[in-house]
Amino acid sequence: MYVDASEACNDLRFVLGNQGVGTGLANRQWSVKVTQYSCDFKNLAPEGCTQYFFGSTTDVIQTYNFGNGRHLAEQNQNICIRRERGNCKICYTAIDVIDVSVNGLEEVGLIFMDTKCCGYTPVGLPEMGFDCIVIPGLRKSVAPSTLVGDSVCGNGAGLVSVDANAADMTKTLCTKRQPFNVRFRSDSFETEAELGILGFRLVYSQNSNGC
Template identity: 25%
Template sequence: MAMTTRRWAWAAVFLAATGVVCAAPSDAIQEDYLEIFKKLMSGDRDEEFLDIEALLKCSPNATSEEFGICLPLAHCANTGGVPAGTCARGFGVCCIAQRTCGESTSYTHTNFVNPGYYDSDTGSGACTLTVNHANKNICQIRLDFLELELAQPDTDGNCNIDFLAVTGGASTVPTICGSNSGQHMYIDVDPTCGALKVTVDRSPAPLASRWWNIKVTQIPCDSEARAPTGCLQYYTETSGYVKSFNFDSYNSFNYSENSQIAQQNYGVCIKAGEGYCGIMWERMTVFGFTVSGNLPVISPSLVGTAAASSTGATCTTDYVIIPGGVDNNQNSEDRFCGLGFPDSVTSTMKPFVMYVHTDADESSEVANRGFGMQYRQITDCC
């Protein structure tokens, strides 16, 4: 009871400070408001202060994908934050917790950026962010790659020049490289265990296109935003797009290089909408599915089409699995590979999921780009 009463007391202070209750915060209210900030910054964030941090959460503007905490300008600077617009009716600034190499965070929302963000990174070696749990009720971390531009994989599909790796979690995370802006990952974490580490390892060779801005969000164990176990990626809309990491969506190919990354093994999950009984998968573009085989040896007119696709037991190296899949010709198949994809594949098996697998060697499968798929949940499953 005391904890609940205190929580509401803090909430009242915040509402008054923002001007929702009073036109302007009094000196006493400002002092109490600063006590909230001190508690949040101390690292001693027990469950009592979960709601308080949620109240303080802000966004620089209506279209921003970044989140911050409403703090006085001086406190934002003292914690290494970046002010991005005002909040609390001008009483505070929306402070983005921005971190770079060798730094750590215990905020629920943090942006991990390359040194000298807004400029290409010219450094080398491992650049690591340590993510400490914000409290004892954190079971998952979501990484949103607002920007992630690293060196491409080598001709075998391996990330040997630059790569991003995640360690310390309770789930396996594949190593990725190349162009992955707009992609995301969910990582399960044990609330009782140590920190998660997000590392961008850079080769000594300078690259004009190497930079990153990764939004790191800590997800409570009881949150509706938590992804199901086993899902590296999780989509909650009834329709959308799914791409393999480093997918090249251009309708032309460099026939000497792969952009598909080797050694990938993960699940892509789609939240079933209420009243939806199935899901339909289609390729995004004509060139939206090239995962196995030798691209230069087939006619360009066949690339991406059902005629260039393979299914079932013939898919042994690189492939996707759609459990319960049925193609547009009513053939029941759940494993798909090759240099094309059926016109559509539908499944009524729940949960809706697609599994992705690539082996360790792409050298014999030239110029593959991976996949760009669009999905749509359906209500007519007869």
């Protein structure tokens, strides 16, 4: 995790729960490795990035705690990806359909785009579960390269664009919007804990098609 540092003092504060399961409190502890980079470091992460990927046109990105039962609450995780030389487009796909599992929709196997993600209804309730993935300028990877929006939510159907014709759904979405970044947002209403909502794991690949 990248954190903007102060030239003075930087504090790490951990808040421990005061309740445990069973007869006692869990023994909580951390082992943290800290590395500081100078302001003129050539691969310094851009401001506001919590993760930074560079040096390769393809890699795997994921939410914190992916694969350990559920994603974390109250997240604003900003995964930044450096545009490598000669490339203008980046595409994302899920390794497995269950690797996009970001909110507690009652029906597994549904992915929604834009209108039902990242927000609340007028009465203050999540439309389809607030938690979502935000990737600006997403388009289908196959012709016609239709714009599908900026946000994705749901679970159990990979990374797809919703269409009435199931044969027209694609499991790879692309964008030319720069700088390349993927943001994960979650609130504190973690009903997902009961549903095993994992978060997401995506493979990205940069290319020069259409540059």
